[in-house]
Amino acid sequence: MENITKICCIGAGYVGGPTMAMIAKKCPHIQVTVVDLNEARIKAWNDEDVNNIPVYEPGLSDVVAEARGRNLFFSTEVDKAIDEAQMIFISVNTPTKTYGAGKGQAADLKWIELCARQIANISKDNKIIVEKSTLPVRTASAIKDILTHTGNGVQFQILSNPEFLAEGTAVEDLDAPDRVLIGGDNTPEGKVAVQALVDIYANWVPKERILTTNVWSSELSKLTANAFLAQRVSSINSLTEICEQTEADINEVAKAIGTDSRIGPKFLKASVGFGGSCFQKDILNLVYIARSYGLQEVADYWEQVIIMNDHQKRRFANQIIKNLYNTVNGKKIAFFGWAFKKDTNDTRESAAIYVADHLLNEQAHISVYDPKVPENQVYADLDYLNTREAEENKAGVQVITDPYEACKGSHAIAVLTEWDEFKGYDWQRIYDNMLKPAKIFDGRNLLDADKLRAIGFQVRSIGTNVLDK
DSSP states (O other), rough: OOOOEEEEEEEEEETTHHHHHHHHHOOOOOOOEEESSSSHHHHHHSSSSSGOOOOOTHHHHHHHHHHHHTTTTEEEEEEHHHHHHHHHOOOOOOOBOSTTTTTTTSOOOHHHHHHHHHHHHHHSEEEEEOOOOOTTTHHHEEEEEETTTTOOOOOOEEOOOOOOOOSSSSHHHHOOOEEEEEEEOOOHHHHHHHHHHHHHHHHSSSSEEEEEHHHHHHHHHHHHHHHHHHHHHHHHHHHHHHHHHHOOHHHHHHHHHSSSTTOOSSSSOOOOOOOSSSSSHHHHHHHHHHTTTTTTHHHHHHHHHHHHHHHHHHHHHHHHHHHHTTOOTTTTTEEEEEHHHTTTTOTTOOHHHHHHHHHHHHTEEEEESSSSSSSHHHHHHHHHTTTSSSSHHHHHEEOOOOOOHHHHSSSSSEEOOOOGGGSSOOHHHHHHOOOOSOEETTTOOOOHHHHHHHHHHHEEEEOOOOOOO
């Protein structure tokens, strides 16, 4: 295939938007069009003020500002973009199924299939299709099946190019990735297609960091990378309970084992549990694949990572209840943070949602402050769980844009996201306006517990057994 000059990306979300913005920035000779049926989202990507784009990532608005209108376009004209492009990235949502066979574990590939059918219907010339969504193994064969049986006589090459973005550092991860993984067919046409994508990344990524594999290895590598990272989080979190019962301190334990070069220090931060759109979904996919091949022990092993994570969130909520004299009925609890981690406005699978849900079942009143998450998102997250009516969620939760206001008259503060700004607050002022004894439950080990105790707070940090006097 000749050099790629036009790329289209279907899906303008957390992956499609930033990835395409970076490609456009680094490859000014390629026209990049991001399409989505969601008009409001496309409108936000096109907002004159680049600070209003729908994905918050440090540095992303600058990248978009540089390329938008030059060779980066956001549009709802899906068919036109598909028709014109030589390479099409599929970056749509692949949520865990909420119905039918594989419910709660398998990926729902409805949107992927709809994309494939649309591409098949519109294409009049040969195209390279790139899977960007995180997908279960062998999705490529399903996409291929749909595309090759459309009768248009068009040749499609399917590549797998999983993303390894960490939210909060997506721009850095795109600018200087650890590795770029490209999987394709081992045929002459497949190799040409792989090379076409390699050439795009090679505009800014050193050749030795671009790895090529077969499609299946590429797909499975993505699930496995996330599963291994999540496993580390659950492993360290499983020890927090032991630390809280003994004289051990999880921070000291993590530091001690992290200095072993075979283990390394990353992803050993004890917390209220991991969130984000990928970890849980990818492990559940792995579990589902293993079960579908009858590999029960393998499935049980990976499922335990999720079980531990769910337990950690429940345990944190129960600790708050127990510490507030076994009842939170009518008590105000301030949540610091709703995003699943700092420096992102993404709330998918955030621990805060589940802790809030648990406390709402006990009739608590929750006030939420997060510097980047809007009010409607907080309610949408709780409503999505279907635990109670939307009106009840609205009645039980208040979203407040001032952290000091959020804490006023509260019985306790729960730190659920590790936003740096929380450390710099005037904690004396917060203490003065709270009900006494004023309690802090630090689900991220973010705050300086000794300083807070000096003010008068009772502090519980995950994985430490410092009982308040």
